[in-house]
Amino acid sequence: MSNLPPYAGPAERTWYYTYRLICAAIFVFLIAPIIVMVPLSFNAEPYFTFRPEMLALNPDAFSMRWYQDIIDNRQWLFSMKNSFIIGIAATLLATTLGTLAALGLSRPDMPYKGVIMGILISPMIVPLIITAAGLFFFYSRFGLSQTFVGIIMAHTALGTPFVVITVTATLSGFDTSLIRASAGLGASQTRTFFKVIMPLISPGVISGGLFAFVTSFDEVVVVLFLSGFEQRTIPRQMWAGIREQISPTILAVATILVCISIALLTVVELLRRRSERLRGISPG
């Protein structure tokens, strides 16, 4: 489909362009909602739509007032801080535990591989509302609800499947003779791990970690059940904003979050290419 063959008849030609048009429309559907918010977050008036002045690019129609609002409102800064504390702690835990588990799962001698993999992936499959309800009862019993520890534990559990999956995928292309070579050259197991294994699987580990971070950073259902006022995160704050009174401040926050996603996406994409290069697959 990439190129129209020279022998294509008029019908095929028409279809070719119609098809491209359809695809363009679908891409617009995917990306437009995210793009539309960005200019609206600079709206000088508290409206969610483009006013004639904005379309005429009149500078008076644009302002930074909603961004100023985020900085002035201590609640947003506070929840941003919480989001980062919980996200980073959960990511570190999930990455460490997940990478170790993936190393074990990739060994040929691993017993009960299927069952264990199923259990480790389950936090990703079970609907969040069931997870949240279950954790709410159980953690309350041990005084862990409305604490950072409780939320970090929950987010770690939710993030590990991503680490396990990405690191296992990276390890599937790993040449195990390198470990034997390293041992043969006299390196200890620890040294082999840090000097040989780690550099090769690091792209997988980092992108798994980023997935875990995004999972925690974006998670709201468990937070709704487990957090008190002290542990409010950005998604929790946005949730309250959308439910109660939707103000353009939300659009400003959303725009900032989109920028963060773009940055994360870029990092993951670069890592993927590096990993493919290391494994000898040409990125094209």
Add this chain to the structure above:
Amino acid sequence: MAVVSDGAGMLRTADGVPLKQALARATRVNKIKAFLLVAPLLVFILITFIVPILDMMTRSVSSPEVVDALPKTIAELVKWDGTDLPPEAAFAAMAAEMSDKKNKFYLGKAAARLNFQKSGFRSLFNKSQRKIKRVKQGPFKDAFAKIDKRWAQSATWNIIRNASGRYTDVHYLNAIDMNRDPAGEIAAQPKIKRIYVTLFERTIYVSFGVTILCLILAYPISYLLATLPLKTSNLLMILVLLPFWTSLLVRTTAWIVLLQANGVLNDLFVFFGIVNDENRIRMIYNMTGSLIAMTHILMPFMVLPLYSVMKTISPTYMRAARSLGANPFTAFVRVYMPQTVPGIGAGSILVFILAIGYYITPALVGGQSGQLISNLIEYHMKKSLNWGLAAALGGLLLIGILVLYWLYNRIVGIDKMKFG
């Protein structure tokens, strides 16, 4: 490991251990090593995730409230044959247990539990507790009848007796719109109380609809991405991955901005004269809003598996089909599409699993008509506090999802899942 033969046909290592044994030990050591690497995460997930969920599931069958509050009464009621009224001993035990101040907390719980069974029990218990205290001696049968005539009906006592087990199926029955009548027989709920089966059906329809919509939208662009030269397709892939990486709440907000009555789309429609200003289309806070937003949010989960399968299909098959005389349409349908079935299966099951447990989007943009089963679980968890029913609804949902998960594992293999 140097291997020597001892002449009797048994292979031994240099230090005299039979080879078979030495190898078995080596494998065992390797197995333990592998397991030790997995153990920390396994223990962590079991404690912080699996046990809490199993614990919640026990709530869906346990009902200790009534027997905890009224142990002696229950002991008397068990002897009763269920017709007419219970013996005086049961009334006396009830009076004693209701007058006991220390029992107040448990009585409250029991009343709440019975209230889910038949409304009115909470007030009946409150009233009776207050009044029976003043009755110093029997016959208690008449005293109770005087407080409320419901105590003189065998149905009331039957409900208490039926709720007296430590384990119950009543929450699961409620979750499928059934109940036990006073005689203990399973019967359908009155029409006005039948909501859950409809809601399960709606959830399945919506998930199915979202899956189909995702497939219809994802198929063409996955094909385009898989057949374009890598440079272009990598660029276009960003348009799929950016929504994938963007916060759920951000995407939901975006749809509110686009779809609401005074939103961007309606403004466009008015501007182009498709609708007039008074009749702006209601596209959000209803089922339409739920469907659109969920399709948008779950679409990347369809594109990625489809793309990775299509990427492996060699273009030579299509060319061969064409050269053998098939027209482009036949070649595509008969030769290309069958090869994409694994991708269709993987993407569809994944989207369906995610859609069926969806909570956030329906809660924010679904309005009344767009609520799904997850939203009702939340309602029973946080508002009506009928935790047993919430757990039973969750249990049914979980069973459905585990079946699909198992299917996915069989078809695709869970370790084949990929992101980005």
